[in-house]
Amino acid sequence: MDHPLVRSEGVTETLTAPPSAPGSWERFESLYRSSRDDVYAYVCTLLRDPAAAEDVTALAFERAYRRRRTFDRRRGEERAWLFGIARNAALDELRRRRRVATLVGEPSDVEPVPDDEGAEVALRRTAVQAALAGLPAREREIVALKFHAGLTNAELARVLGVSESNAGTLLYRTMEKLRTACNATA
Amino acid sequence: MRLLDHDEPMDPEVAASLDAIDAVLAGEPVGAEYAELAEIALLLSAERPQARPAFAETMDERVARRFASVAPAAARKPGRRWRSAGIWEAAGAMAAGVAVIVGIAIVVGGHNGTSSESSSAAQYSSTSAASSAGSAAASAPAQRSASAPHRAQNSAAGAPAAIAPAATTASGSAATGSTALQPPTTGRKVVQSAQLQLAAPPNRIDDVAQQVYDVIGELNGIVNSSTVTQTGGSDGSANFQLSVPSASLGQAMSRLSSLNYASVLSRTDASQDVTDQYGAAQRALSDARALRTSLLGQLANATTTEQVDSLKAQIHDAEASISSDEATLARLNHQVGFSQLALDISARSAPPPAPHHSGGFGIGRAAHDAGRVLTVAAGVALIALAALTPVALVVALLWWVGSAVRRRRREQALDSA
Secondary structure (H helix, E strand, O other), X not given: OOOOOOOOOOOHHHHOOOOOOOOOHHHHHHHHHHXXXXXXXXXXXXXXXXXXXXXXXXXXXXHHHHOHHHOOHHHOOHHHHHHHHHXXXXXXXXXXXXXXXXXXXXXXXXXXXXXXXXXXXXXXXXXXXXXXXXXXXXXXXXXXXXXXXXOOHHHHHHHHOOOHHHHHHHHHHHHHHHHHHHHHHO | OOOOOOOOOOOHHHHHHHHHHHXXXXXXXXXXXXXXXXXXXXXXXXXXXXXXXXXXXXXXXHHHOOOOOOOHHHHOOHHHHHHHHHXXXXXXXXXXXXXXXXXXXXXXXXXXXXXXXXXXXXXXXXXXXXXXXXXXXXXXXXXXXXXXXXXXXXXXXXXXXXXXXXXXXXXXXXXXXXXXXXXXXXXXXXEEEEEEEEEEOHHHHHHHHHXXXXXXXXXXXXXXXXXXXXXXXXXXXXXXXXXXXXXXXXXXXXXXXXXXXXXXXXXXXXXXXXXXXXXXXXXXXXXXXXXHHHHHHHHHHOOOHHHHHHHHHHHHHHHHHHHHHHHHHHHHHHHHXXXXXXXXXXXXXXXXXXXXXXXXXXXXXXXXXXXXXXXXXXHHHXXXXXXXXXXXXHHHHHHHHHHHHHHHHHHHHHHOO
């Protein structure tokens, strides 16, 4: 893994592990250890349903395990490949929701502010939560991939199927939209 | 917001902002102009959902088991998994199976047809007709193609087909084991005959001759005449004039062509349509009988001696004609019912072929069989490939369309979420 792995827990062991053959079990396990929490965070932000996010995350890893021998490094890094699978699984879940017309309970968009935070910070955090909740799913996905899954701009572009510069532009526009929304809330 | 579908050059301000975001996420300081952006980035990162410890443990266990047990996520949508994987596998297996079956059927069927056609084309060459048949159509010498040696020729007025006399000859090894020709005889009176020349070792002339007797006896045939000469030296011969039931001519030729110790030198099959002769004889017989009946009536009414004598003479002539016509019909019936077969056996010092029924097996035959098996296998594979190619193209097209539709629906689901 040559990308910064700073988010998921239990990563240090995999960073020192010797490189193994593509499609091997060791490689998959390393990918799992380094990406489990990131995948969950991305899917949960996209679906806004923790229970469904757990199911989709499990399904994504199982699919990745089944298809691990089809991974082609020439087409991108493993993390981008994994998040592509997770994205398809999440979008399938969204489609399933549309078909069955099930009312999905969404988590509260604004979580309670810890008492130890300052009033200003709490206010800003509330504003960001509200702005994030107000974003369309496609822009919320960009935020999830960048800030919750920790993908680089190149990986983000790979998952979304656009060029890196376009991915950067999309991210910039989303951030501008969030900033505007936060300022309006304030 | 729509995804950009083209690669735009990145604005310097955008690039700087992105760099600032990456810097703040990496814990590095950023300029004051990006303070607000950095704050939002940090707050967004702080909003990262955390997985429940129980879920993490469950996932760890499942991964440790390598998803061996029935996974809840997978078990929740068994039908979908079956549709996504099983259908394609089943369809592919079915298509491959059908292609292989079709290939085998084509190869086997094509092999039989090709063999039959090639044997006719290779083993038989046309010869001229043997004799006249008494009719215009039948009297002309006819050249017959090997693939259709006795094909009926219809007149322009739609008259019954007249089968001209024809003969086909095969010689040498090409005649060995060939099946007897069977001209179309439906509704026709056809006289068939054949000539067969065999070669056998001088000391085996008697054995071969005895086999000829046995075969003809088993087929209820008649040995009209035979001459068997064995000198004990390097020469010898045997000649047979045989009559066999026409229905058994093919079988007789086949069996006589495969006698032990004998090899076929040449073989001639001939046929002659005598339908016209037969019909003419029948009409003549009918006319003669009618004339005799009429003369008998006149004789009963005759009043003078001269009339009686004259009528008796005419009746005698009519009866002679009747006898002649009946003899002609009987001869034709015999010729049609029994085919004449001339068989000559000559001594030849060359090593005889192995007995046909010995079932010998050697390296050469094994190599031949192996080559044949490989040829058939290659043919089946080629035909299967030809049959599978369009199927594969259709499957690939359906897969591509299905993928595009699925991708589009996913994007639509994201837009409407």
